[in-house]
Amino acid sequence: MKLYRCGITIDISAIEAPRYMAAGYVPVVEEKPVEMPAAPQPEPEAIAVPKARKVAKKGLINGNN
Numbered sequence: 001m002k003l004y005r006c007g008i009t010i011d012i013s014a015i016e017a018p019r020y021m022a023a024g025y026v027p028v029v030e031e032k033p034v035e036m037p038a039a040p041q042p043e044p045e046a047i048a049v050p051k052a053r054k055v056a057k058k059g060l061i062n063g064n065n
Contacts, residue, residue, distance in 0.1 A: 001013065001014050001017050001027065002027070002028040002030075003017065003020050003021065003025035003026065003027060003028065004025060004026055004027075004028045005023075005024050005025040005026065009028060010025070
């Protein structure tokens with residue numbers, strides 16, 4: 001069990017807790033992170049990729065460099 005007083009946090013057994021609580025220590029409340037659902041994200045639009053053109057160079061078709 002964890003108790004807190006004036007910036008001091010101690011970890012003691014449950015048997016000793018009443019003695020320390022009578023001296024002014026208070027139980028530590030452990031905060032758990034709250035999980036919040038994320039806002040729905042818009043789906044990205046599909047972008048059409050242009051097809052590559054097949055272009056032959058004039059000199060390579062005939063075998064001339």
